Each structure stands twice: as structure tokens, then as C-alpha cells.
Amino acid sequence: xxxxxxxxxxxxxxxxxxxxxxxxxxxxxxxxSTLTNGGFEADGxxxxxxxxxSEYGSAGASYVEAGGHAGxxxxxxxxxxxxxxxxxxxxxxxxxxxxxxxxxVRSSGGQNSAYLALRNCGGTEQRTDxxxxxxxxxxxxxxxxxxxxxxxxxxxxxxxxxxWINVDDxxxxxxxxxxxxxxxxxxxxxxxxxxxxxYRTASGSTADPLTVLRSAGMNYARLKVWVNPTDGYNDKAHxxxxxxxxxxxxxxxxxxxHYSDSWADPGKQTKPAAWAGHSYAQLKTDVYTHTYDVLNxxxxxxxxxxxxxxxxxxxxxxxxxxxxxxxxxxxAGLLNSGYDAVKAVSSTTTVALHxxxxxxxxxxxxxxxxxxxxxxxxxxIGLSYYGYWHGAPADxxxxxxxxxxxxxxxxxxxxxxxxxxxxxxxxxxxxxDLDGELVAGYxxxxxxxxxxxxxxxxxxxxxxxxxxxxxxxxxxxxxxxxGNGWDPTDPASGNGWENQALFGYDDRALPATSWFGHR
Numbered sequence: 001x002x003x004x005x006x007x008x009x010x011x012x013x014x015x016x017x018x019x020x021x022x023x024x025x026x027x028x029x030x031x032x033s034t035l036t037n038g039g040f041e042a043d044g045x046x047x048x049x050x051x052x053x054s055e056y057g058s059a060g061a062s063y064v065e066a067g068g069h070a071g072x073x074x075x076x077x078x079x080x081x082x083x084x085x086x087x088x089x090x091x092x093x094x095x096x097x098x099x100x101x102x103x104x105v106r107s108s109g110g111q112n113s114a115y116l117a118l119r120n121c122g123g124t125e126q127r128t129d130x131x132x133x134x135x136x137x138x139x140x141x142x143x144x145x146x147x148x149x150x151x152x153x154x155x156x157x158x159x160x161x162x163x164w165i166n167v168d169d170x171x172x173x174x175x176x177x178x179x180x181x182x183x184x185x186x187x188x189x190x191x192x193x194x195x196x197x198x199y200r201t202a203s204g205s206t207a208d209p210l211t212v213l214r215s216a217g218m219n220y221a222r223l224k225v226w227v228n229p230t231d232g233y234n235d236k237a238h239x240x241x242x243x244x245x246x247x248x249x250x251x252x253x254x255x256x257x258h259y260s261d262s263w264a265d266p267g268k269q270t271k272p273a274a275w276a277g278h279s280y281a282q283l284k285t286d287v288y289t290h291t292y293d294v295l296n297x298x299x300x301x302x303x304x305x306x307x308x309x310x311x312x313x314x315x316x317x318x319x320x321x322x323x324x325x326x327x328x329x330x331x332a333g334l335l336n337s338g339y340d341a342v343k344a345v346s347s348t349t350t351v352a353l354h355x356x357x358x359x360x361x362x363x364x365x366x367x368x369x370x371x372x373x374x375x376x377x378x379x380x381i382g383l384s385y386y387g388y389w390h391g392a393p394a395d396x397x398x399x400x401x402x403x404x405x406x407x408x409x410x411x412x413x414x415x416x417x418x419x420x421x422x423x424x425x426x427x428x429x430x431x432x433d434l435d436g437e438l439v440a441g442y443x444x445x446x447x448x449x450x451x452x453x454x455x456x457x458x459x460x461x462x463x464x465x466x467x468x469x470x471x472x473x474x475x476x477x478x479x480x481x482x483g484n485g486w487d488p489t490d491p492a493s494g495n496g497w498e499n500q501a502l503f504g505y506d507d508r509a510l511p512a513t514s515w516f517g518h519r
Contacts, residue, residue, distance in 0.1 A: 033093035035153060038170035040064050040073045050075060050087070058083035061157070069104040069137045069168040077114070077157040078164035085157055091172065092150045096122075100175030101142040101153060102462070105130045106166040109441030111159040116140065116167070119154060122147030126519075130165055131455035132441030136394025137168075141462045143177025143519065178519040179461050181412055181470025183220030183254065184213060184502065188478040190242055191233040195483035200508045209477050212509050213502070214249045217516030221246040222254040222414075222472045224312065225294055227272035228261050231488040236294050243303040252306040254472070255298070256354070256414075257291060257338065259311060259318050262488055266315040266356050269323070280322045280330055284337045287319075291341035295349070304346050309414070310338035313356040313384055315367060325370070332374035339377045350379045354414045358383035359391020361399045368407055380469065381407065382414030387439040387452065388432055397459050404467035412469035413460060417500040418452035419444040420512065425480035425505045428494020444499070446511045453515035461519060473515075476502040 036052025037043075047064040049055050053075075055062050061083040068074040077085055099118070107114055109132035119125040126144045144151065155167050189209065199209035210221075223242055226234045239255065246253050258264040261272045271278075275286050291310070298305055317324040317331045325331060335353070342351050353371065357363055368381070381403045385396045404411045422433045422444045432438070442448045453473065460468040478484075478497050485493030504510050 033091060035089060035091065035170060035172040038172070039068065039071045040075045040168060041068070041071045043073070045073065053087050053089050055085065055087055057085035061085040062087045067166070071168070074166045074168040075155065076164060076166050077155070077159065079159075079161065081161045083157065083159055087155045089153045090120075090150070091153065094146050094149050094151060096146050096149060097174060098143065098145055098176045099151065099172060100177050101144070101170065101172050102139060103141075103170045104137045104139050104168050106133050106135070106137055107131065107441075108134055108162075108164045110163045111157055111165075113156065113158045114163075114165050115156055116142050117154040117156060118142050118144040119152050120148075121145070121151035128458050129451070129454060131393055131458065132439075132451075133392065133394050134440065136392055137166075138394050138397055138459065139462045140458050141177050143175065176466070177461055179457060179468055179470035181220045181472070182217055182457075182516045182518065183222055183252075183470065183472040184218055184476035185222040185224070185256070185415065185472055185474050186210070186213075186242070186477045187222070187224045187234055187256075188475055188484060190238045191231070191484045192477060192479065192481045195481045197479060197481035197484065198507050199477065199479075199503055200506070202509045202511075202513075204506075204508055208245075209503070210245055210249050210251075213476065213513065213516065214251060216509070216513040217518075218251065218513075219516075220252045220254060220306075220470070220472065222256055224256040224258055226258055226261050226488075227290060228274060229488050230261065231491070233488065236297060239294065240297055240301060240303075243298055244301065247303045253298075253303065254307040254309065254352075255295065255305045256309040256312055257294075259287060259290070264311070264318065265313040269314065269316060269318045269320045271319050275319070280333075283319055283322055284333055287334050287337040288341045291338050292344060295342060295345040299345055305342075305349050307350040307352055307380070308338075308342045309352050309354045309382060310335055310342070310378075312354055314353070315355050315357060315363065325367070328370050328374045332371065332376045335371070335376045335378075351377070352380040352382045352412075352414070353378045354382040354384070356384040357390050358385030358413070359395035359399055361395070361402060364399050364403055365406065368403065372407065379409065381409050381411045383411065384415040384474075385413055385456065386416060387418070387442070388437050393439075393455065393459060397462070400460065400468070401463055404463050404465070410467045410469045411460075411463060413456060413471040415472060415474040416453075416456055417474045417497075418442065418449045418512075419499045420446045420449040420504065420510055421499050423499070424496075425498050426482070426494045428485065428496050430499050431496040432500065449500075449510065449512040450514060453512055454518055457515060457518040473502060475500070479503050479507065480505070
């Protein structure tokens with residue numbers, strides 16, 4: 001977790017909560033088995049009904065205009081008054097099977113709903129909401145299984161006056177979608193419960209938070225490991241105990257090694273006190289021994305780690321100064337020592353390397369280019385992406401897609417989160433507590449938090465070649481509980497994150513837990 005200086009961002013129109021309009025026009029007589037005019041280049045600017053497409057709803061709210069993603073034109077939805085419109089195309093004569101709609105989109109935000117859908121395909125309608133992005137184009141996908149040799153491609157807006165979307169370069173082709181990791185970091189949970197923290201279902205019944213999260217669709221839990229923390233939590237013993245509960249829920253386990261006694265992130269990578277005077281050669285042994293010890297103990301109790309992070313947000317390296325990025329050969333040696341330990345315990349465990357700054361294309365390339373050049377071994381790439389710090393969603397997509405293709409590895413969001421309110425429940429100032437800090441189009445409401453998570457999951461789902469694994473929400477269970485603050489050396493420290501947990505100030509599961517059910 002990294003807390004850089006706050007930066008102010010302008011808000012677009014607030015996201016409005018509302019029910020989507022269900023539109024069901026009759027199929028057009030011009031049905032074909034391939035998508036026609038997906039780039040909206042067949043007509044000039046101002047065409048109300050693009051060639052090959054049909055329109056239903058508010059007249060004049062759907063039209064072609066200049067300013068395409070790849071070509072000269074795009075489809076836009078906009079009106080000076082509230083509107084509901086669908087631009088659609090009916091496909092027939094399809095071979096039954098799995099298909100994927102891909103499109104490049106932009107959106108002002110603020111609509112009751114704005115989405116792409118595949119319907120009348122023989123099964124449940126599949127939708128993907130348009131992420132809010134006023135400038136950069138974002139690619140999204142909608143997968144579907146066609147069982148009736150037909151399908152309707154739909155672009156739908158239910159919007160207030162002035163809301164707009166741009167859609168371009170649609171393709172409909174055989175393919176699949178979805179993500180496999182719908183996870184959360186719950187490292188704070190053991191201490192929270194020990195200090196009296198309670199968790200409730202959305203309806204208010206006291207419950208095991210793991211049961212609540214699992215029932216919402218969570219399938220992967222992330223736990224950090226500190227070597228010898230002052231408060232005794234997040235150590236080997238507590239990880240082992242929580243791992244039993246995680247696996248008992250049928251969830252997978254990611255173990256996040258910090259190689260420190262406290263927080264490790266781009267601003268600090270402090271060696272554990274017990275390793276402080278060790279030589280570089282000894283540090284390589286320390287990394288191996290510590291990694292092997294924790295993972296072998298997990299394996300021995302029947303809770304083998306499914307994925308392991310060798311280091312946490314290691315943009316500047318780890319175990320400073322010996323493992324700094326100013327000495328790549330030494331950093332590579334430490335990372336490979338961790339990799340070897342993981343594989344010695346379980347050859348099938350995925351080894352991930354984790355950076356912060358998910359919107360930083362140049363920095364991510366520099367780091368992984370250096371790692372590859374120095375022979376670092378890894379199986380997957382994890383990026384932290386906090387939209388209020390790490391750039392626009394379009395920049396994040398560019399970085400994520402590039403990492404997947406450039407290194408040929410699966411990618412995932414190792415950390416993200418979003419506030420559902422701005423005020424603090426305890427005496428600690430929240431890390432994000434001002435409107436000006438928010439991502440444009442995503443208010444600090446339960447709806448805004450839910451929208452953020454679903455949109456980030458959609459960005460990961462759209463990574464080409466199926467390399468987008470999924471998302472981990474950061475610290476879903478870190479509610480305001482006295483004694484469970486940010487500083488493990490200070491029992492009186494507060495929590496600056498409770499407004500970004502997935503349980504509210506009344507301890508009830510929040511609507512954003514529904515994101516675990518994303519495809």
C-alpha cells in the first residue's frame with residue numbers, strides 16, 4: 001500500500017443510481033451473420049441511423065459524428081434533455097458457440113445506465129457497463145454463448161440531459177471472456193476480530209466475514225506476511241490460522257511476502273530487524289529460508305498457497321539498500337531466491353511480481369525490462385491501481401495490456417479500492433477524504449464504489465489473449481476497530497481506510513461486495 005501526496009481532480013457529473021431501461025425492439029429485416037459497419041465509417045457525420053444498425057427510443061439521441069477511435073467516425077449518444085436510446089444490430093445464421101463482442105468506448109458518466117449488451121442469443125443477456133472516461137478510449141468486452149444461431153448487439157443509454165457516450169470499432173467474433181480471480185486482501189481481519197471487530201450481512205445478521213464475502217462470489221484471499229511484527233499480527237502463525245479458514249471456504253490463497261517487519265511499498269523497503277546486519281549473500285539465504293518456512297508450513301497443514309508475491313510494491317526494489325533497483329544484479333538474486341523457495345515447496349504455485357503505479361507505462365516497462373534482462377524468473381505480473389493516485393483508467397488499461405503482451409504473462413490487479421463515503425468513523429483522518437481527490441465520475445457513495453470495482457474488473461477482463469486474471473480488493477475487512485490501526489507499533493493509532501472497506505460503518509456488507517460476482 002502506497003500513500004503518495006494527494007492530488008486534486010475535477011469531478012464530472014455525479015454517477016446517478018437508477019434502474020436500466022429494458023429495450024426490446026423487433027429484429028431488423030437486414031439481419032446478417034457478421035457485424036456490419038462496426039467502425040461507423042459507412043456514413044458521414046450526422047447520420048441518425050448508421051448503415052447496418054437500427055435505433056429504438058429517443059429520436060436524435062443516437063448519431064454518427066467525427067472523431068473515431070481508429071477511423072474518422074464514431075457512434076455517439078447525447079441529447080440536451082433526458083433520453084433513452086438503443087442502437088442495435090440483429091445477427092442471424094450464427095454457428096452456435098462462444099462469442100465475444102469487443103468495443104472501444106468513452107463516457108461522461110452520470111447516466112442511469114450506459115452499457116453494451118448481447119441479448120436474444122439463447123441464454124441470459126450479457127452486459128458490460130461503459131467505464132467513465134471523458135478523454136481516453138477504453139476497450140471493453142462482452143462474452144456470450146450463442147445457442148439459437150442468432151444474437152442482438154445492443155448499445156444502450158438511459159441518461160440525463162447532457163450525458164454522452166462514444167462507441168467505436170466493434171467486433172463480434174468467436175471467443176470467451178470473464179476473469180478467474182475475484183479476490184480481496186483481508187490481512188487485517190485476525191487483529192480486527194481479536195480487538196472486538198464484528199461483521200454483518202447486508203441485512204444485519206452477525207456473521208463470519210469470510211462466509212459473507214464468499215457468498216458474494218469472492219474466490220481468492222490475499223494475506224501479507226511480515227517477518228517479526230511488533231504487534232505479532234501478519235506473522236507466520238496468524239497467516240497459518242487464517243489460511244485454514246480461507247481454504248475451508250473453498251477459496252484460493254495468495255501469500256504476499258513483504259520481507260520486512262512492517263509496511264513495504266515504493267517509499268520504504270526496510271529490512272527486518274533480524275536481518276539488518278546481514279551481508280548480501282546472507283540476505284539471499286534469509287529470503288529463501290523465510291519464504292520456504294512459511295509456505296512449507298502452509299503446505300504441511302493442507303493449505304498450500306496458490307499464488308505468492310515475492311515482494312510488495314517493489315518499484316524501487318526490496319530489502320534496501322542491498323536489493324535496490326540501483327543494483328539490479330543483486331535485486332535479481334534476491335527475487336530468484338524467493339522464486340526458488342516457492343517452487344521448492346510447490347511447483348504449481350504461481351509466482352507474481354508486484355508493482356505500484358498501475359497507470360505508469362514507462363515505469364512498468366523499465367522495471368520489467370530490467371528484470372528480464374537480469375534473468376528474474378516469474379509467472380505473473382500484479383499491479384496496484386488506485387485511480388485517485390495512479391492515473392486515468394485508460395492509462396491503466398494501456399499499462400496492463402502492455403505488460404501482458406510485452407512479457408507474455410498473465411496480469412492482475414494486486415490492489416485497488418474506492419471510498420463509499422468521505423467522513424471518518426474513528427479519530428484518524430482518512431487517506432481519501434475530499435471530493436477533489438476522487439476519480440472523475442465516481443462519487444464516494446456505495447454506488448460509486450460498486451461502479452469502480454465493476455469497471456476495473458471489466459478492464460482486466462478485456463486484456464487480450466485471456467491474460468487478465470482478475471482483481472484483488474485491498475483490505476476489504478479493515479473497518480474502524482480500536483486497537484487495529486495502521487501502525488503495528490502503536491496500539492492507539494487509527495485507521496485511515498475504513499471508508500474504503502467492503503463493510504460499512506454499521507458493520508454490514510456493502511453493495512460493492514456484488515463486484516465479486518463479475519464475470
